[in-house]
Amino acid sequence: MADTRETGGVREVKSAARTVELLETLGSFDGPATLRQLAERMDVPRSSLYALLQTLVGRGWVRTDTTGSLYAIGIRALLAGTGYIDADPRLALVLPHLDALAEKLGETLHFARLDGADVVYLATRESRHYLRPFSRVGRRLPAHSTSLGKALLAERTDAEVDALLPAPLPALTDSTVTDRGALFAELAEIRARGYATDDGENVVGLRCVGVAVRYDRPAIDAVSCSIPSARYSPEVQDAVTDALIRARDAVEAAGATPFGPLTRM
Numbered sequence: 001m002a003d004t005r006e007t008g009g010v011r012e013v014k015s016a017a018r019t020v021e022l023l024e025t026l027g028s029f030d031g032p033a034t035l036r037q038l039a040e041r042m043d044v045p046r047s048s049l050y051a052l053l054q055t056l057v058g059r060g061w062v063r064t065d066t067t068g069s070l071y072a073i074g075i076r077a078l079l080a081g082t083g084y085i086d087a088d089p090r091l092a093l094v095l096p097h098l099d100a101l102a103e104k105l106g107e108t109l110h111f112a113r114l115d116g117a118d119v120v121y122l123a124t125r126e127s128r129h130y131l132r133p134f135s136r137v138g139r140r141l142p143a144h145s146t147s148l149g150k151a152l153l154a155e156r157t158d159a160e161v162d163a164l165l166p167a168p169l170p171a172l173t174d175s176t177v178t179d180r181g182a183l184f185a186e187l188a189e190i191r192a193r194g195y196a197t198d199d200g201e202n203v204v205g206l207r208c209v210g211v212a213v214r215y216d217r218p219a220i221d222a223v224s225c226s227i228p229s230a231r232y233s234p235e236v237q238d239a240v241t242d243a244l245i246r247a248r249d250a251v252e253a254a255g256a257t258p259f260g261p262l263t264r265m
Contacts, residue, residue, distance in 0.1 A: 018044070022052060023061065023077060032070035081138065090221060091122055093254055094213070097247045098125055098223065104243055108226040112148045115140070117165050119149045119222070127226075144169050144183055145176045147196040147210030148222040153183075154190035155218040161187065175200040195241050200229070207232045209240050211248045223248060 025041050026033060035053065039046040053071055056062035060076035085091060094111050101109050102125035112119040121139045143149025144165060153161050162180065169178040177183045190196045196210045210224035225240045 019052065019056070022049070022056070023073065026062065026071060026073050027077075029072075032065065032072040034069060035071070038071065085122060085137070088122070090215070094221070094223070094251055095123060097251055098123055101125070101223070101225070101243055101247050102128075105225060105240060107231075107240070110148060110224045110226065112146075112222055112224070114143060114149070114152045114220045114222075117143055119143050119146055119152065122221075141202060142170055142172065144178075145172045145198065145202045146224070147198045147208040148224045149210075150187065150190055150198065151196035151210040151212040151222045151224075152219055154187045154196060155212050155214070158184045158187070160218075172202050173200055173204050175204075177201065195245065197237070205229050207237075209237060209244060211241075211244045213248050213251055215252055223251075 021042060022038070025038060028041075029037070033041075035046055035050055038053075039049050042049065053062055053064075056074070057064050057071075061074045062071055062077075063074040064071050091111070098109050098111055106128045108127040109125040110121055111123040112121050118140045121137050124137060141149065143153055153164075156164070161184070165180075169180070169183070170176075171178050177186060194211070198208045198210075200206060202208070205228060206226055207229055208224050208226045210222050212219035213221045213223060215221075223244055225244060227236060227240065
């Protein structure tokens with residue numbers, strides 16, 4: 001019988017939980033990982049992890065090199081992720097507006113969803129300029145360090161934010177806000193003005209403006225625009241903010257998903 005334990009009144013299958021944890025851990029590495037690295041990160045015996053890895057390799061969820069010593073996410077995981085994006089009614093709703101914003105502003109646009117204490121990019125549109133930020137679908141960033149994330153955190157009470165975020169708050173750059181009191185003060189300002197910003201808090205030399213899309217309450221999705229500091233000015237910020245708010249209002253007016261609220265955080 002599968003090893004199980006009680007979790008919130010539901011019996012969790014330990015082997016399934018370990019499989020999910022392994023895939024998530026593999027996805028957290030920037031490149032292939034060794035068995036030892038995975039075992040240390042997950043704090044599990046290498047012998048049991050090796051057997052699980054071989055099972056997932058055989059099913060295409062994990063891939064390995066010719067030596068069998070390096071592991072990475074496999075093509076089946078990609079297909080599952082693509083299925084998530086293809087079936088997301090909110091993404092289909094937002095994409096035309098993201099395309100219009102990219103055409104209008106000429107800068108990099110992101111659509112992201114809150115997942116725990118992080119935001120995950122579901123769609124991006126690259127800047128037409130040579131100098132532009134790197135971005136990719138599936139990228140995960142701490143919510144407190146991005147305009148996307150702060151726009152979504154501001155949709156929640158300070159108590160909810162406090163429970164959601166880790167302690168301590170990690171710093172991605174020297175400008176990242178890591179003091180909870182300072183973050184709560186900034187969230188209050190975001191609630192008052194209706195949009196969030198970050199100034200090199202996630203990437204040095206990059207400034208961003210973000211707005212929450214409120215078809216869920218509290219919102220879990222947001223749209224942002226990223227601009228290199230060399231092209232940033234108060235006038236640019238005003239134009240970007242106005243365009244984002246107009247697009248956000250149009251998306252919200254387009255109606256709710258037939259699948260109901262997407263509440264996972």
